[in-house]
Amino acid sequence: MDYFAQQLINGLVLGSIYGLIAIGYTMVYGIVGMINFAHGDIFMIGGFIALITFLILVSIGLTAVPVILLLVLLVSMAITSLYGWTIERIAYRPLRHSFRLAPMLSAIGMSFVLTNFSQVAQGARVKPVPPIITGGYTLHEGADGFAVRLSNIQIIVVITTIVLLALFTWLVARTRLGRDMRACEQDQTMASLLGVDVDRTISMTFVIGAALAAVAGMMYLLYYGLVDFFMGFVAGIKAFTAAVLGGIGSLPGAMLGGLLIGLIETLWAAYFSTEYKDVAAFSILIVVLIFLPTGLLGRPEVEKV
Amino acid sequence: MNINDILSVENLTMRFGGIVAVNDLSFTAERGKITALIGPNGAGKTTVFNCITGFYKPTSGTIKLRHSDGEWRLERLNDFRISKIAKVARTFQNIRLFPGMTALENLMVAQHNTLMRASGFTLLGLFGVPSYRAAEKAAIDLARYWLDQIGLLERADDAAGNLPYGDQRRLEIARAMCTEPALLCLDEPAAGLNARESAALNELLLKIRAEHGTSILLIEHDMSVVMQISDHINVLDYGVKIADGTPQQIRDNPKVIAAYLGADEEEAIAVMEGET
Amino acid sequence: MAANASQAKTARGPDAAFILKKAVISALVALVLFSLMIGIRTEAGSDGQLTWWTRFGDLAAMVAVVFGGSIVMELLRHWWGPVDTVRVVPPSAQKVFSFAGRALVPALLIFTFLVPVIFYDERYILDLGILVLTYVMLGWGLNVVVGLAGLLDLGYVAFYAVGAYSYALLATNFGLSFWICLPLAGILAAFFGVLLGFPVLRLRGDYLAIVTLAFGEIIRLVIINWQTLTGGPNGISGIPRPTMFGIPLTPGDGGLADRLGIEFSPTHRIVFLFYLILALALLTNWVTIRLRRLPIGRAWEALREDEVACRALGINTTTTKLTAFATGAMFGGFAGAFFATRQGFISPESFTFHESALVLAIVVLGGMGSQLGVALAALAMIGGFELFRGLEQFRMLVFGGAMVLLMIWRPRGLIGHRAPTVFLERNTVISSDLVKEGHG
Structure with a gap:
């Protein structure tokens, strides 16, 4: 039981990270109807920028951990957002009204560019960082000596996720930008006729998605203590899986999907085999899509004849 | 089911969530005749069509089809079998041709099942056996015949998507006829056509009925088409049948007039007379 | 907005202030983007501690490149005119193109046949030729699924892997010869194609893409x-080399050289492999061209154009999709078996998502559905790739960038029109604007 509880905690933390990335996929898919294949790599870039900012801040003698974390978060979000914006501007906008496969291939190309760019710019080796946040709580000490632990970093990941999710739900539901986004999602032509700046709204969607991916990248760095240039690919596929699982286009769905994927992966690794944890995640994606083609919280698609 | 009926829809109900699109509808279509289904927008006509042609599974009710090949319960057959086995063909309200294929190719695709058998499910065809070549030639001849019937022989090799709107409508009918159906279901074939094209359509449909003995089920808004060619008309409103009869009977039915245009009787009569 | 502005300016020629402003903005964006990623370099030291140092020189150079590149791009755009006008080709020029197009196929084919003769002593070119032909074959195989049936498959490499491992395992464990394993590899791959096809039958669009991608990853994992x-x-090594219908291409007694009484040369095997893959690729091409003119091929294309209409015409869309998957997979399996026998060694590293993306890029760049386009795209992509051999570490950067640029330049691919499969009077090509891309 204790072991299970521990895996549950670990799974939820991993799931929060997937969920943050998945939101970026879901928002972009909702508004422009394409899989932003480069999004996983945006997450990776976010992790790298967090790492570099962290190194600089530490070496200039900053020691207050909360200040460091806040600065790292802001810098990482800001620069990564600009990556998101630039990619949309260069690789997707010229293809917006084109043949549908073109943006997808362009996105795959962009993903290769980003992966290789960080490989060249920062080297191929894994970049470890010493633990920044240590400590935690022992929730329950079992008779067999197994203790359920909740570390401070896990608490930070989950709280940050909840706060950001609340913030973005509010953004989409209540603000002008959110309204414009929902309008563009329904009908871009009509939205632009009603005075919505479609280009700007789509750009902002990419910016927000990238900012959230940057947060996920930073959390990943803090939680696992390492980044590498290739981490975007698998994380990206899993986050997309999460978005699809939750029902693409739905923000709560993305989060729910992320948590489920995180849990499935962790529990599978804990009880069955570590090797096949990704196979389990992908198989579940396939199974869910067979029985629930629109995901858990997606709107059912009625076939118009 | 009457011996002369090809189609008998009995107590058909179709719900989408809480919305009842078709409610306990019953009607029949006589063999070798043109039966029309009319009614105001949102009356549930296309839903009925989608149930008959297998795109929707009705919530309840039966749809019986009977012709020389046998008898079927259409609500139990799934989509492609309705065309393949029960020989029911249809057209769509928003034209659904294969726009990137030529007019001729569109008609060849319609003969898929015949050609598939002739090609020995591809294996014989791959090596170009003579029997397949003969079958392909016959298919081209059938396509040529229908292209000629709709006056598009000249444009056989043009992409369907490049044809004018009216031609596309006729090509869709020709494509449906290439499946050699017993029942042809037409969803607003005259929509978007001008008066001259409507008249040509009437002629084509009458010819199909006369020369091929194909029974036709028709949804239409254009009363000049409905009133002139229909043998029997069923009127739907809010998913319920409110009247049926010959064009003359429908024209004189006050309920129909009320359903169509509310209280303004004179305007309604004008519509029924096919003057608009 | 910016694009409109630049088009409006075209009529009056380049506007220096506008170009400069754009270049400055681009440079500023680049400065922020690259500030940390290029300006700072991190590396894990020997003691596991991360160290970092600055590279402001590189950063300045990159920003300068972006600044200069932006100016050049703008000037080019002015010189080239608005993108839309480029597309309009006068009918006379079209005639020349179509003649060149007709002459191109036989010319290319003859040249390909002669490659081993012309470049007999240049092992490098022969190897490259084999590589290009492998991708031509893969492209043609995937073209059945993506180009004809319009089903987007991002996991095509799975079938390539199934074919390669089928041959490798059958040959190393049971000692079966290449010629027995080749059809088996194709059948097994086709079986996997159906296996993938079943669950994805109901899926459309990007869902299909992601499931096929997941399938490819599952196979690799x-x-x-x-x-x-x-x-x-670690993979499988010591995979037997192919024999020329039983005659080994080895130096010893009974080898081909020995039987023909000529001096043995390792090039014999390379030439044999070249003609083998050429034959396999041409088989793929022949079968695809035949299938297109058969009802099944027309049904594939009809499926790409409008699935609902297909069902209304009595076409069984389930079997139609499955045959498309199976046919495409079978060719992938053949190519995989060839890959295994050529390399003599296979490992999972050869079957990553990059391969799927590369083959898909070849199909889309070629112009979906066009056999010639796919061949040209494979030549351009693989050949182009080889040009950057010296810059090994930048390869994916260049490849990815090229993919983006090519898609922007020609979203419909090199050969963006469709040839009808049957005609009464005139065999006119159909503009790609009409051809649908399918729901996958």
């Missing part, structure tokens, strides 16, 4: 982890 069967990450 299983290969990596099922160590007892596949050797895991």
